[in-house]
Amino acid sequence: MRKLARQxxxxxxxxxxxxxxxxxxxxxxxxxxxxxxxxxEMHARQSLKWKSVFAALLFCYSAFLLFSVFHQTLxxxxxxxxxxxxxxVDSWMIITSDWLAVLACSLAIMGLFSNSKDHRKWLWYSCSxxxxxxxxxxxxxxxxxxxxxxxxxxxxxxxxxxxxxxxVDHVLSESSxxxxxLRSYMYAFKAG
Numbered sequence: 001m002r003k004l005a006r007q008x009x010x011x012x013x014x015x016x017x018x019x020x021x022x023x024x025x026x027x028x029x030x031x032x033x034x035x036x037x038x039x040x041e042m043h044a045r046q047s048l049k050w051k052s053v054f055a056a057l058l059f060c061y062s063a064f065l066l067f068s069v070f071h072q073t074l075x076x077x078x079x080x081x082x083x084x085x086x087x088x089v090d091s092w093m094i095i096t097s098d099w100l101a102v103l104a105c106s107l108a109i110m111g112l113f114s115n116s117k118d119h120r121k122w123l124w125y126s127c128s129x130x131x132x133x134x135x136x137x138x139x140x141x142x143x144x145x146x147x148x149x150x151x152x153x154x155x156x157x158x159x160x161x162x163x164x165x166x167x168v169d170h171v172l173s174e175s176s177x178x179x180x181x182l183r184s185y186m187y188a189f190k191a192g
Contacts, residue, residue: 032186039179047172051112054168058161062105069098081151085140097136101158104129108165123166130158 068079076091077083085094104126111122137155141147 029186036179036183036186039182043172043175043179047176050168050172054161054165055109055112058105058109058165061157061161062102065098065102065105069095069102072098081154084144084148084151088140088143097133100129101133104133104158104162108162112165112169120166120169123162123169127159127162127166130162134159 068082071079072082072091072095077086082094107122107126107129111119111126114122134155141151141155
């Protein structure tokens, strides 16, 4: 009965379920190795997927910023979110801040995909640069006669992107540590 119920339960979503064994006996070393290896492979796939999702979002935002730089260079103050600052900020400062936001996004992407031990430093560099940009934009937004909520993304977007990348990296490293712990908990079972 239990075997039939397990087969019916696992038939629909075998792709998304963990390998199961009888609960009556301990797993031998080969079964443990297979389970840990499958969890490591699943973690590697999930890590790549989530890193790719956030890197793609940052890449799209960077492409938008490059368009913004191009437009501000050729047609100054035509974009509404730049035109709000026409009286307070020079055009070259707008262009520089957009380039720095592109750099912050690039550093975050490098931090996500770097395999070096100190990949987190790239993420923190990105977050620090985004924080400086947030201060720059917030200062100029607060100096405006009327606060514009439609451009709140200027100070927040690079900072949120860098912060999310730090969070994603932290969550993925925690789950990787759990899989490593599971490998260290493997035991030698000898059927007698």
